């Protein structure tokens with residue numbers, strides 16, 4: 001299974017990513033987590049990443065590719081992945097598609113989780129009050145939601161055009177979201193590595 005999760009902050013990408021990864025027995029590759037790990041490193045690049053994340057800005061694509069590509073390539077070789085939070089911009093999506101073509105793998109589905117901004121903000125503030133992340137402040141949350149709409153929103157149409165978009169409402173309990181995703185995925189014809197001879201990938205390579 002090769003799947004990506006497209007969702008605004010607070011929609012539950014992390015939770016669903018973990019559940020889907022367990023369900024399909026593939027790694028859960030969370031862009032935010034990998035970048036936070038990078039930010040903890042006492043390197044110039046780590047400090048740079050930390051500054052972007054604290055402001056709720058998107059980390060530059062070049063750094064994102066450097067950090068994410070090895071994990072994606074390794075997971076692809078072992079049978080699949082659940083990508084959570086990557087790609088998040090059109091250039092990242094087209095760059096990831098090129099990596100997919102090089103690896104001879106296609107994406108099975110792009111799962112879009114949506115919920116009203118009021119619900120998302122409420123969830124993130126609740127997480128903050130439980131000692132959550134430093135980017136879960138009211139101002140930074142607003143900025144992250146705006147950035148999602150502007151930079152990541154266009155990916156919904158991008159994957160819809162490729163016929164692999166699965167849109168699920170995230171304003172329901174986590175178990176119901178998982179159940180709905182799994183039900184919707186059962187309608188999706190899954191591309192397996194053996195279906196896709198190298199060089200003959202469909203248009204939806206990740």
Ligand code: ADP
Nearest residue numbers: 009010031032052053056057058059085086088
């Ligand atoms: P959320 O979706 O709640 O913002 P994430 O953990 O997915 O949480 O991301 C946290 C931060 O990590 C983002 O605000 C951004 O700074 C950075 N980030 C994560 N994924 C990407 C990406 N694909 N491109 C650029 N920056 C990213």
